Every structure is written in C-alpha cells, then in structure tokens.
Amino acid sequence: MRRAVLVVLLLAGVAVGCAQAPAVPATPRVAPPPAPAASSAGSSAPGGTVRVEVTFYAGADNDPPGSADIAYPNGRHQTAGGTGTWADPLTLASDPAELPVGTIVYLPRLQKYFVMEDDCEECIAEWKRDHHGHVDLWVSAATDPGVITCEEALTQDRPETIEINPPADRPVDPRPLHDAASGACWPHT
Incomplete structure (x- = not known):
C-alpha cells in the first residue's frame, strides 16, 4: 500500500515538474476579468441548467417535524416559505456543497x-x-397527511431540469403548490 502511494506521489511530482518548466517561452495571456462578488442573494455564477432529482417537503416531514424551521435563516426568510416569484422565491433544501446558500433556481415545470x-x-x-444532484422543494407548512400525498404527486420519476441563477423575467404560476385550507395540490389550487 505504501509503495503504491509513493509511486502515485512520484508520478504526481513528475507531472507537476513537467508542467512548471515549458520548453518554449509561453505566449503572454491576458488575465481573465475577476469574478463578480457574491451578492447577499446568493451565488453570482452565471445562469445555466442542470438535471437533478426533484422532491418536495412540507411542515409534516420537515426537521423538526411540524415546523417551518430552516437551516439558514436570512433577510429573505426566517422560516420556510415564499410564493415562487423572483422577489419571494419558495424555500429549497439541498447540500450547500451542491448549491451555495442563497442560490436561486427556477423549475420550468412549475x-x-x-x-x-x-x-x-x-x-x-x-x-x-x-x-448525485438532488433538490427538495418546499410545498407548505401543512402537517396533514394530504400534504404528503401532494408531495408524492408533484415528484417525478425522472430527473428534471432546473435553471441556476435565472433572470427575473421567467413566467410565474401564482397558484400555491398546496392549499392547506382546501387540501388541494397544484395544479388544482
């Protein structure tokens, strides 16, 4: 085992040594412009799309159960919520290593x-x-069994495309994903 590690380290050293001393003088390159500073709204990386597993959660299956607590309270939301607009996006849960806290995404299907x-x-x-890319999207603060049925109905059997850091002008469906008063689930809300 140690011999394999030593060989890997030696090969890595040789590769680094070769990369450090080019035989021909390098052509001068213009440095790329600095990346824009991250805003308080989240990642400032340019928009793009990715395919991820999309699931849903609500107060009924949040942690702690029955709450709207979120791991990263902020100036936008102290608890899970939102309406789904650019100005008031719904809460999303994921791994902060996959999507930095504050990153806005858009789900075209909804x-x-x-x-x-x-x-x-x-x-x-x-x-x-x-x-494995996976986002869990907030449905509502409801805790009744009907909200779990709604989450299951909203979840697709295949990955979906989401847009990362989309522009603010995407179409928005004003209907809630789950109406706690009636128990209706999108698109029937």
Whole structure:
C-alpha cells in the first residue's frame, strides 16, 4: 500500500515538474476579468441548467417535524416559505456543497423560483456519495397527511431540469403548490 502511494506521489511530482518548466517561452495571456462578488442573494455564477432529482417537503416531514424551521435563516426568510416569484422565491433544501446558500433556481415545470436556504440530509448524503444532484422543494407548512400525498404527486420519476441563477423575467404560476385550507395540490389550487 505504501509503495503504491509513493509511486502515485512520484508520478504526481513528475507531472507537476513537467508542467512548471515549458520548453518554449509561453505566449503572454491576458488575465481573465475577476469574478463578480457574491451578492447577499446568493451565488453570482452565471445562469445555466442542470438535471437533478426533484422532491418536495412540507411542515409534516420537515426537521423538526411540524415546523417551518430552516437551516439558514436570512433577510429573505426566517422560516420556510415564499410564493415562487423572483422577489419571494419558495424555500429549497439541498447540500450547500451542491448549491451555495442563497442560490436561486427556477423549475420550468412549475413556473416557480426557489432559493437554497435549508439542508436536506438525503441530498447531502447523495452529493457526498457520488455527486448525485438532488433538490427538495418546499410545498407548505401543512402537517396533514394530504400534504404528503401532494408531495408524492408533484415528484417525478425522472430527473428534471432546473435553471441556476435565472433572470427575473421567467413566467410565474401564482397558484400555491398546496392549499392547506382546501387540501388541494397544484395544479388544482
């Protein structure tokens, strides 16, 4: 085992040594512009799309159960919530190593914006294990069994495309994902 590590280290040293001394003078390069500073709204990385597993959660299966507590209270939300607009995105839970806290995403199927502000233990375990992308999206503070049925109805059997740091002008469906008063689930809310 030690011999294998020594060989790997020696090979790495040779590769680094070769990369440090080019045989021909390098052409001068213009340094890229500095990355913009991160805003309080989250990651400032340019928008893009990724395919991830999308699941849903509510007060009924939050941690602690029956609460709207979030791991990263902030100026936007002290507890899970939102309406799904750019100005008031719904709460999203994931692994902060996958999506930095404050990152805004857009889910085209639901026409809603979400913001990363909570931890999802299953998402964290999957990201650590094999970088499996997974987001858990807030439905409502409801704790009745009907909200669990709604979460299951909203969850697809395949990965979905989400847009990371989208522009503010995407279409938004104003209907809630779950209406606690009637027990209705999107799109029937």
